[in-house]
Amino acid sequence: MRIVIALGGNALLQKGQPPEAEVQRQNIINAARTIAGIADGNELIITHGNGPQVGLLAVQAESYRGTQPYPLDILDAESAGMLGYLIEQELINAMPERDVVAVLTQVLVDGKDSAFENPAKPIGAFYPNTEKHRLEQQYGWTVTETAKGLRRVVPSPEPQKVMELMAIRLLIDHGMIVVCNGGGGIPVVRDSSGRLRGIAAVIDKDLSSSLLATALSADILLLLTDVDAVYQDWGEDNARPLRQVTVTELRSLRFEAGTMAPKIEAACRFTTSTGGRAFIGHLQQIAEILSGQGGTEIISTDPG
Secondary structure, X not given: OXXXXXXXXXXXXXXXXXXXXXXXXXXXXXXXXXXHOOOOOOEEEEXXXXXXXXXXXXXXXXXXXXXXXXXXXXXXXXXXXXXXXXXXXXXXXXXXXXXXXXXXXXXEOOOOOHHHHOOOXXXXXXXXXXXXXXXXXXXXXXXXXXXXXXXXXXXXOOOOEEOOHHHHHHHHHOOOEEXXXXXXXXXEEEOOOOOEEEOOOOOOHHHHHHHHHHHXXXXXXXXXXXXXXXXXXXXXXXXEEEOEEEHHHHXXXXXXXXXXXXXXXXXXXXXXXXXXXXXXXXXXXXHHHHOOOOOXXXXXXXXX
């Protein structure tokens, strides 16, 4: 089977952990060992988030006052390269018999996407409220007030096309495990002359993974996070896990916009477009999810 595995940010840096290289490496080692358990006989494509990492790079870049900070698309590329290297290396260590390659991936977005008119994706550190004018004037950032202070927000446009799709497909066809679409991919647009250029944005990694899985005609899309399933009435006393649910049923429920909602939308899009199987569940329960003993399976129509 051809399986696209989308690793949530918790697979790389868990809540409360310091964003240190060795902490992330150990988390990636654990993820690689888990993935190795389902690798036999399957084609695997690994995607991953980069939220904490690109935020840290942005803070580090801003702290060096000798020059202008690097643009966000370059920071996206830096974080994708860094994490791609670690994931590739640990997958090779976990599966020395398999070839693994990381591909720096550009993802095309529409420069006229409405997201650019309403930046809403928070990244980076918190700043004192007194810094608002400086951040806006010196860096051209859009910032928003939060309970902890000011925070930079950037657009999160819809992914339209994976630019390296043909290369990814070729690598898979030659038996390689491919790590790609890091952080949802590096967002690029086409200018009036047709040239690609990077743009300051962060693409939702789950929607981008769904787009990739659809383009690759994957059999399964696995969206892995730090909860064991999708829950109805999450956080309430009557919360219950949804084990198998249709697209129509899921879209009739309400979920938190910044956490589970993008995963649900990504799963629904993939299932609707391809008829393939989409699952949401915990990273450490991959085998149970695929055997129907864990997670949530999203199906296009009621099997009954």
